[in-house]
Amino acid sequence: MANFLIWVVWVVAAFACLASALAVVTFRNPFYSALSLIGNLASLAVLFLLLSGEFVAAGQVLVYGGAVMVMFLFVIAYLGDRSEDSPWSGGPSWQVVGAVLAGGALLAEVCVVVGLKAGGLLSSTEPVGRSFGSPESIGKLFLTDHLLAFEVTSVVLLVAAVGGVVLGAHARALESDAGA
Amino acid sequence: MNAAAWTCLLLPLAAAAAITLGGTGISRRVAGYLATTAALAAFGAAVVAFVIMLGEDPEARAHTTTSWTWLSAGQYHFGFTLLTDQLSVMMMLIVAGVGSLIVAYSVGYMDGENEERRYFAYISLFIFSMLLLVQSGNLLLLLAGWGMVGLSSYLLIGFHQERPSAIAAAKKAFVMNAFGDATMALSLFLLVQHTGQLDYAGVFANSPQGGTVANLIALGLLGGALAKSAQLPLHTWLPDAMEGPTPVSALIHAATMVTAGVYLIVRCHTLFENAYVIQDLAAGLGAATLLMAGLIALVQVDVKRVIAYSTMSQIGFMFVGAGLGAYPNAMFHLMTHAFFKALLFMAAGLAIHAIAGEQDIRQLAGIGKLMPFTKIIFLVGSLALVGIPPFSGFFSKDSILASALAQGWYGILIFVAGLIGTFLTGIYAFRLYFIVFTGEPSAFAREHFHRHQGKEAPFSMLWPVGALTLLAAFGGLLQFAPEWHPLSTWLDPVAPPLVEPTSAQEWLGSALAILAGVSGMAVSWAIYSAKRARAPKPVRLFEKKFYWDELYDLIWYRPADLVARGLYAIVEKPLILGSLSAVSEGAGLGSRELGRAQNGLVRSYALALASGLAVLTIVFLSAR
Amino acid sequence: MQGPDIQWYVVLSAILFTTGALGVMLRRSPLIILLSVEIMLNSANLLLIAFSRLHGREDGQVFAISVMAVAASEVVVGLGLIVALGRRNVDLDVDKLRTLRG
Numbered sequence: 001m002a003n004f005l006i007w008v009v010w011v012v013a014a015f016a017c018l019a020s021a022l023a024v025v026t027f028r029n030p031f032y033s034a035l036s037l038i039g040n041l042a043s044l045a046v047l048f049l050l051l052s053g054e055f056v057a058a059g060q061v062l063v064y065g066g067a068v069m070v071m072f073l074f075v076i077a078y079l080g081d082r083s084e085d086s087p088w089s090g091g092p093s094w095q096v097v098g099a100v101l102a103g104g105a106l107l108a109e110v111c112v113v114v115g116l117k118a119g120g121l122l123s124s125t126e127p128v129g130r131s132f133g134s135p136e137s138i139g140k141l142f143l144t145d146h147l148l149a150f151e152v153t154s155v156v157l158l159v160a161a162v163g164g165v166v167l168g169a170h171a172r173a174l175e176s177d178a179g180a
Numbered sequence: 181m182n183a184a185a186w187t188c189l190l191l192p193l194a195a196a197a198a199i200t201l202g203g204t205g206i207s208r209r210v211a212g213y214l215a216t217t218a219a220l221a222a223f224g225a226a227v228v229a230f231v232i233m234l235g236e237d238p239e240a241r242a243h244t245t246t247s248w249t250w251l252s253a254g255q256y257h258f259g260f261t262l263l264t265d266q267l268s269v270m271m272m273l274i275v276a277g278v279g280s281l282i283v284a285y286s287v288g289y290m291d292g293e294n295e296e297r298r299y300f301a302y303i304s305l306f307i308f309s310m311l312l313l314v315q316s317g318n319l320l321l322l323l324a325g326w327g328m329v330g331l332s333s334y335l336l337i338g339f340h341q342e343r344p345s346a347i348a349a350a351k352k353a354f355v356m357n358a359f360g361d362a363t364m365a366l367s368l369f370l371l372v373q374h375t376g377q378l379d380y381a382g383v384f385a386n387s388p389q390g391g392t393v394a395n396l397i398a399l400g401l402l403g404g405a406l407a408k409s410a411q412l413p414l415h416t417w418l419p420d421a422m423e424g425p426t427p428v429s430a431l432i433h434a435a436t437m438v439t440a441g442v443y444l445i446v447r448c449h450t451l452f453e454n455a456y457v458i459q460d461l462a463a464g465l466g467a468a469t470l471l472m473a474g475l476i477a478l479v480q481v482d483v484k485r486v487i488a489y490s491t492m493s494q495i496g497f498m499f500v501g502a503g504l505g506a507y508p509n510a511m512f513h514l515m516t517h518a519f520f521k522a523l524l525f526m527a528a529g530l531a532i533h534a535i536a537g538e539q540d541i542r543q544l545a546g547i548g549k550l551m552p553f554t555k556i557i558f559l560v561g562s563l564a565l566v567g568i569p570p571f572s573g574f575f576s577k578d579s580i581l582a583s584a585l586a587q588g589w590y591g592i593l594i595f596v597a598g599l600i601g602t603f604l605t606g607i608y609a610f611r612l613y614f615i616v617f618t619g620e621p622s623a624f625a626r627e628h629f630h631r632h633q634g635k636e637a638p639f640s641m642l643w644p645v646g647a648l649t650l651l652a653a654f655g656g657l658l659q660f661a662p663e664w665h666p667l668s669t670w671l672d673p674v675a676p677p678l679v680e681p682t683s684a685q686e687w688l689g690s691a692l693a694i695l696a697g698v699s700g701m702a703v704s705w706a707i708y709s710a711k712r713a714r715a716p717k718p719v720r721l722f723e724k725k726f727y728w729d730e731l732y733d734l735i736w737y738r739p740a741d742l743v744a745r746g747l748y749a750i751v752e753k754p755l756i757l758g759s760l761s762a763v764s765e766g767a768g769l770g771s772r773e774l775g776r777a778q779n780g781l782v783r784s785y786a787l788a789l790a791s792g793l794a795v796l797t798i799v800f801l802s803a804r
Numbered sequence: 805m806q807g808p809d810i811q812w813y814v815v816l817s818a819i820l821f822t823t824g825a826l827g828v829m830l831r832r833s834p835l836i837i838l839l840s841v842e843i844m845l846n847s848a849n850l851l852l853i854a855f856s857r858l859h860g861r862e863d864g865q866v867f868a869i870s871v872m873a874v875a876a877s878e879v880v881v882g883l884g885l886i887v888a889l890g891r892r893n894v895d896l897d898v899d900k901l902r903t904l905r906g
C-alpha cells in the first residue's frame with residue numbers, strides 16, 4: 001500500500017515536472033514561463049522528499065522558489081511585456097534540426113548507457129537511517145569534509161551580490177544623468 | 181709545335197674573355213682592336229705551326245697533345261686532345277687568316293654600334309670555337325666545337341636583338357643545326373659501342389667496314405654535315421641567316437662555319453669510305469643543292485641573299501668533291517671559296533655601309549659609278565666565283581669537275597650537273613654585278629650615298645678587302661692539277677684521294693667549264709647590261725625557294741603546334757593548372773564554410789556545445 | 805527502498821536536461837534562455853540527490869546545495885545584464901545581440 005502511494009506521488013510529481021519544463025520552453029510570455037518554472041521547482045522538491053532529502057527540498061523551495069524566482073518575476077514585471085511573436089524562428093536554417101538532433105542524441109545516449117552499462121550498479125539501494133538528509137548531518141558535512149566548498153560558495157555569493165549592485169548602479173548613474 | 185697549336189687555339193678565347201670581363205670599362209674601339217690582335221696572333225701561331233711542319237717528314241706530321249682527361253667513365257676515357265696535322269694546319273691558316281681579315285674589317289663596319297663590344301666578344305668566341313673544331317683530336321671535342329660554332333652563329337645572327345626577324349632567323353639556324361648535332365651524337369654513340377674510343381686514329385682503324393652499322397655511322401655524320409653546311413634538305417636556315425651583320429655573313433656563313441661539314445667528311449673519310457653508299461649520297465645531295473641554289477639565286481632581289489645562295493651552291497661543289505673522294509680538291513675549293521666569297525660579302529658590305537644599310541639590288545642599282553674601287557673588287561670576286569682563269573675559282577672548281585668525270589656514269593651525271601651549275605653561276609653572279617655596279621645610279625642610291633672622309637669607306641675596311649682581292653685573284657695558283665699540285669701532296673698522308681683524273685679529263689673539264697661560265701656571263705650581259713634581250717619573268721617556284729620553308733612548316737611546325745595545343749587543353753590546363761587552382765580554391769572554400777560557424781549567435785554556439793557533448797559521450801563510451 | 809528505482813530518476817533527469825538544452829538552443833529571448841539554464845541545473849541537482857540516496861551518503865546533497873547557491877549568483881548577474889540591456893531599449897533578442905562574433 002505504501003509502495004503504491006509512493007509510486008502515485010512519484011508519477012504525479014514527475015509528470016508535473018515534465019509538463020512545467022515543457023511549458024517554460026514553449027510559452028511566449030516570459031511571465032508564464034517563470035510561473036511554470038516555479039511549478040517545476042515545486043515538483044522537484046516533492047521528488048527530493050521522496051529521496052529522503054528533506055533539508056534540500058526545503059532549501060529548494062525557499063531559495064529557488066522564494067528568492068530566485070521572485071527576482072525573476074520582479075525583472076519580468078519591470079521590463080514589461082516582451083512576448084515574442086515567433087519564439088522558435090530565426091537563426092540559421094539548420095538550427096532547429098540540429099538542436100533536436102543534438103538533444104535527442106544526448107537523451108538516447110543517457111538511456112543507453114544507463115541501460116547497458118550501469119544497470120547492475122543501480123539496483124542495490126543502501127538502507128538509510130532516520131537522520132539521513134537532516135540539517136544536522138548536512139551541516140556537519142559542510143563544516144568538516146566540505147569546508148572549502150562552503151567558504152568558496154560564500155565568496156561566490158558575495159561576488160554576485162557586488163556584481164548585481166554594480167550593474168544596477170551603472171543604470172542608476174545613467175538615469176540620474178538623463179533626469180538632470 | 182704544340183705550343184703554337186695551343187696559342188692559336190686559346191688566344192681568341194682569351195680575347196673573348198677579356199672583352200666580356202672588361203665590359204663597359206674598355207672602349208668600343210679597344211674591344212675591336214683586342215679581337216683583331218688576338219685573331220692576327222692566332223694566325224701568326226698557325227703560320228709558325230705550318231713552317232715547323234714544312235720541315236718535318238711528310239709521314240710524321242701528325243702531332244697530338246692532350247692536356248687533361250676530360251671525360252672518364254668506366255673503361256672509356258676522352259681527353260682534351262689537340263691534333264695538329266696537315267689538314268688541321270690548313271684549316272687553322274684559313275680560319276685564322278680570313279678570320280683576322282674579317283675582324284679587322286668589322287672594326288670599321290661596326291663602328292658606332294652601341295653593342296660593338298658584344299659583337300667582338302662573340303666573334304672572338306666564334307674563332308675559338310672554329311679552331312677547336314678543326315684542331316680537335318677526337319670526335320667528342322669536335323662535337324663540342326661543332327656545338328659552340330652553332331652557338332656563336334646563333335648569337336651573331338641574332339645580334340640585332342631588337343629585330344624580331346633576326347631573332348627568328350637565329351632560332352631557325354640553331355634548331356636546324358641542333359638536328360644535325362643530334363644525328364652526329366647518335367653516330368658517336370655507335371662508334372663508342374663498336375670501337376670503344378673516339379680518337380681519330382683509333383676510330384678509323386677499328387670502325388666496322390660495310391654493313392648497316394657503318395652506314396648508320398656515316399649517315400649520322402652526314403646529317404650533321406648537311407645541317408652545318410646548309411645542304412639539301414637542311415638548307416633553309418642559311419638565307420635567313422643573312423639577318424646578321426655583313427662581316428658575320430662573310431666569316432661564318434661563307435668562309436668558315438659552313439665549310440665545317442666538308443672538313444668533317446674529309447677528316448672522317450675512312451668512315452665514309454666504309455659506307456660508300458652514304459658517300460655517294462653526299463655527292464648526290466651536293467649536286468642537287470648546287471642546282472637548286474643556283475636556280476633560286478637567279479631571282480633574288482636582296483644582294484646578301486644572292487651571295488648566300490651562291491655559297492650554298494659552291495658548298496654543293498665541295499660536297500661533290502668530298503663525296504666522290506677527291507679530298508684535296510674539295511679542300512682546295514674550300515680555301516679559294518673562303519677567299520672570294522668573303523671578298524664578295526665584304527664588297528657588298530662596303531656598298532651597304534655606304535648607302536645607309538639598304539640591301540635591295542633595285543635600290544642599290546648603279547652604285548658602281550659612285551664606288552669605283554668596290555666595283556673592281558666585286559668584279560674580281562665574281563670572276564673568281566664563276567671560275568674564269570687566272571682567278572682562283574677556276575683552278576679549284578675545275579679540278580672537282582675533272583674528278584667527277586673520272587668516276588664512271590654516276591660521276592658523269594654529276595659532271596653535267598656541275599656544268600649546268602657553272603652556267604647558272606655565270607648568270608646570277610653577273611646579274612648581280614651588272615645590276616648593282618654598272619649603269620646609272622638609281623635615285624635612291626644618289627640620295628643616300630655618303631662617303632667616309634672623301635673615300636668610299638674607312639681604311640680599316642679597305643685594306644682587308646684589298647688583301648682578300650689579291651688572294652682571290654692569285655690564291656688559285658697554288659695548285660693547277662695537271663701540272664703542279666703541292667696541295668694534293670701536302671694532304672696526301674691524311675686524306676688520299678680515291679680518284680685521280682687523267683690529264684685529258686682535266687683539260688676537257690676545264691674547257692667545258694670555262695665555256696659554261698662564259699656563256700652564263702654572256703646571257704646575263706645580254707639581259708641586264710646591254711639590254712638586248714628582255715629579262716624573263718621570275719619563275720614563281722624559284723622565288724618561293726622551291727617551297728622548302730612551306731614544306732617544313734607543314735610537316736614539322738604544324739603537327740608540333742597541334743600536339744602542344746592539344747596537350748595544353750587536355751592535360752596542362754585542367755590537370756596541372758587546375759589542380760593548383762583547385763588546391764587554393766579548396767582552401768578558400770573550406771575556410772569560408774568554416775567561417776560560417778562564427779556567426780555571432782548564442783544559439784548556434786549552444787548548439788555546438790550540445791553536439792560536441794553528444795559526440796564526446798559516444799567517444800568516451802566506446803573507448804571504455 | 806520503496807517506490808521507483810534510481811534508474812527512473814536518472815531518466816527523468818535526462819529528459820529534463822534535454823528540455824532545458826532545447827530551450828537554450830531554440831528560444832530567442834534571453835530571459836527564457838536563463839530559465840532554461842535553471843531547468844538544466846535543477847536536473848543536475850535531481851541526479852545528485854538520487855545518487856546520494858543510492859549510496860547512502862549525504863555528500864551529494866551537500867553538493868546540490870552548493871549548486872543552488874551558485875545558480876542563484878549566476879541568475880543575479882544574468883538578470884542584471886538583462887535589466888541593463890532593457891534600460892537602453894535594446895531589443896531583447898539574442899539573434900540581434902551578435903557584435904561579439906568572431
